[in-house]
Amino acid sequence: MAKALLKHLTKARGVWSALRALQHRSGREFQRGLTPWTFSALGLVTLMTIPILVILLGSLGRESEMWTHLASTVLSEYVINSAILMLGVGALSLLLGLVPAWLVSTHDFPGRKTFEWSLVLPLAIPTYIIAYTYAGLLEYDSMLPRTLSAVWPGLEAWRLRSAVMSLRGVIFMMALVLYPYVYIIARASFMRQSGAVLETASALGRGPWDTFARVALPMSRPAVVGGLTLVLMEVLNEYGAVRYFGVPTFTTGIFRAWFPLNDPVAAMRLSGILLLFVFTLIVFERLQRGRARFHDEAKGYRPTKRRALKGLRGWFAYGTCLIPVALGFLVPVAQLTTWATSAGWDALDARFVRLTLHSFSLALSAALIAVSAGLLIGYAAHLSPTPILRLASKIAVLGYSIPGAVIAVGVFIPLVWVDRLLNALMTTTFDIPTGLLMSGTLLALIFAYMVRFLAVALNPLESGFKHLCGNLDETSRSLGVPPLKTLWKVDLPLLKGTLVSAALLVFVDVLKELPLTLILRPFNFDTLATRAFQLAANEQLTQSAIPALLIIAVGLVPVILLNRLIGRVGEES
DSSP states (O other): OOOHHHHHHHHHHHHHHHHHHHHHHHHHHHHOOOSHHHHHHHHHHHHHHHHHHHHHHHTTTOHHHHHHHHHHHHHHHHHHHHHHHHHHHHHHHHHHHHHHHHHHHHHOOOTTHHHHTTTTTTGSSSSHHHHHHHHHHHHHHHHHHHHHHHHSTTTOHHHHHHSSSSSHHHHHOOOOOOOOHHHHHHHHHHHOHHHHHHHHHHHHOOOOHHIIIIIHHHTTHHHHHHHHHHHHHHHHOHHHHHHHTOOOOOHHHHHHHHSSOHHHHHHHHHHHHHHHHHHHHHHHHHHHHOOOOOOOSSSSSSOOEEEETTTTTHHHHHHHHHHHHHHIIIIHHHHHHHHHHHGGGSEEEEEEEEHHHHHHHHHHHHHHHHHHHHHHHHHHHHHOOOOHHEEEEEEGGGGGGGGHHHHHHHHHHHHHHHHHHHHHHHHHHOOOOOSSSSSTHHHHHHHHHHHHHHHHHHHHHHHHHHHSSSHHHHHHHHTOOOHHHIOOOOOIITTHHEEEEEEEEHHHHHHHOOHHHHHSSOTTTHHHHHHHHHHHHTTHHHHHHHHHHHHHHHHHHHHHHHHHHHHHHHHHH
16 A cells, blocks of 8 residues: 555656646746837737627627617617628539539639739629619619610619629629629639549549539638638628618618718617627637648649530530629720720829829738738747737738728727827816817728728738748848848848738728728718719719729729639649
């Protein structure tokens, strides 16, 4: 018994020693992680989370009379319309994205190489632009309704326009420009699948579509769910198209509570409910990703041998790929070009130049600040890859999944509180009223852009730091070079391309952003996006064409980058 007791004591002593050693090691790692870079990154991430916390806490606060009225009258309509939009746009985006992705990845048919990149083009068109473009295309006195009425005598122009200017029309328009999210990710996934697996399915008597439904699609499910999640988040963020078509959703409700009704409590309550939708989507996507099981594709990988489609099958594939490109990009761009041509050079006046300068300077400032913030967080995690910094990086990118209207409300309310506090302090102390120093200024707008689009800059930078050779930084620090100088002399030259790509992506997203800009822009300060939307809302479609075309032209930049990225994936596979 004594020997057994002694044996147990010895084991316990060994376990205790191991725990103490682990504690000391963890303590040393924790102390090494306590650098100025760590504190700066954590402080910045904390600042980024303030708008989200404001919405969450504000939605749990007191109720207002207006909120009670909205909850009893229109809240159910907001929920139902938003749910229908998510289901409809999600289903149609899957159809328009998956089938062409499967065709161009595994088959050979006329125009395949052109469709590989052209199917991404609709992503450059914001939803509000395609919405009012088709609405103008279907005007009662326009050529298309007259042509359709001549072909089908029973078809009346007003019925056609009414069918488009509805919830079904919004679903169709949004799916036309959002399906590339599904197409891009699904195509990359299909290109990485081994041809041996698909050939085995064919050898077992499975046809092409049966192989697609039973083999390829289940293997790509996590990727497809990821693309679908992006589509649904864009649906929840949408304001311009639903506002123009008169469909009440959460975003239109937030605008209504904020501007005409002037009730911040109701706006925060609606924003809080919208956040629940977003968090539900995030949790669902993570669960789907967690359940996925992958096999090592590097061993025994063989590229998929493309199946030639000839005759009617080939032209059917051609038509299947042509429809989304034509309806989502070619038709709206052609209509906008026609309007721009009819508007003439008179539309390129001093106001248009001022709008362009506003938009480009604002987008450039936001891009530089977002990239700088992403560089700070990414480099801090690179220097000290501690769990707390990894968690901070995940929190920092959360803003991209939150609708712009929600972020705008979350930014504006604390800034108003700070402005009131400063004004009271300066008035009582120095008898100098300060007024609004931050809220209602470009500072608030740029800060909101950084919260919303920090993920766009941080994700490529984190990937860039992972691909850097850690020995370079260690060698530099061993020679006594401070981290800041190492970053400037060693890392930044290697990350030059990544920095430019991140800045371009943020630039384009800021240029296209509508709901956030509409809420937070200073008085009498317009951008290309807000002006195009305002002109369209006033039925001045011809005048809105030139700013819309400029937005689309700049929006093609990330489309080109995405196409090159997909091409590299295919080459590596």
